[in-house]
Amino acid sequence: MPLEIVHPEGLDRPETYSHVVIAEGTRLVFVAGQLSDDPDGDLVHPGDLAAQVRQVFANLGRALAAAGARPDQVTKITIYVVGHRVEYLPVIEAARVELFGAHKPADVLLGVATLAAPGYLIEVDAIAVIW
Numbered sequence: 427m428p429l430e431i432v433h434p435e436g437l438d439r440p441e442t443y444s445h446v447v448i449a450e451g452t453r454l455v456f457v458a459g460q461l462s463d464d465p466d467g468d469l470v471h472p473g474d475l476a477a478q479v480r481q482v483f484a485n486l487g488r489a490l491a492a493a494g495a496r497p498d499q500v501t502k503i504t505i506y507v508v509g510h511r512v513e514y515l516p517v518i519e520a521a522r523v524e525l526f527g528a529h530k531p532a533d534v535l536l537g538v539a540t541l542a543a544p545g546y547l548i549e550v551d552a553i554a555v556i557w
Contacts, residue, residue, distance in 0.1 A: 428557035429501065431530070442519055443533040447501045451555035455493040459506065459549040460485040461542065472545040475514060479521040482550050487525050495554040497525050502532040506549040510537030518548070 432446035433439055462478035463485065464470050471477035490497060507514060518535075531552075541549050 428555065429499070442522065442530065444530045445532065447532045449501045449555035451557040453556040455490070455495045455554040455556060457486060457489045457552040459551040460489060461546050461549050469545045475547045476517045478547050479518055482548050483521040483525045486550055486552055490552065490554060495556050498529045499554045499556055500526070500529070500531045500552050501555055502553045504551050505533060505535040506538045506541060507535065508538055508541060508547045510535070
């Protein structure tokens with residue numbers, strides 16, 4: 427099994443991510459932070475977090491596919507959310523599950539003051555290992 431999920435003793439078992447992912451493979455894929463952009467690079471869904479989240483994870487899926495990687499080969503993601511609040515978590519999780527299904531890469535979720543330009547509310551980057 428190229429990805430091994432480890433549940434360390436003494437740590438909780440999160441529903442949405444894994445504390446430790448051990449990877450074996452032949453290629454590493456590093457995906458830059460994906461924003462809520464259309465193919466022309468224009469912001470879509472300004473001010474609508476739920477719509478931006480869906481667009482961001484769809485863009486992440488496209489980027490992974492372009493590299494020949496599948497969502498279940500992602501080992502870690504970092505999620506940046508402008509003005510993060512706990513009530514955003516279900517919205518983020520719904521889009522995340524749409525891309526990853528039951529796969530739970532390691533993750534970090536950071537609340538930030540701003541992203542690359544005004545109007546962007548979420549950004550997600552990823553690391554994958556292809557076997």
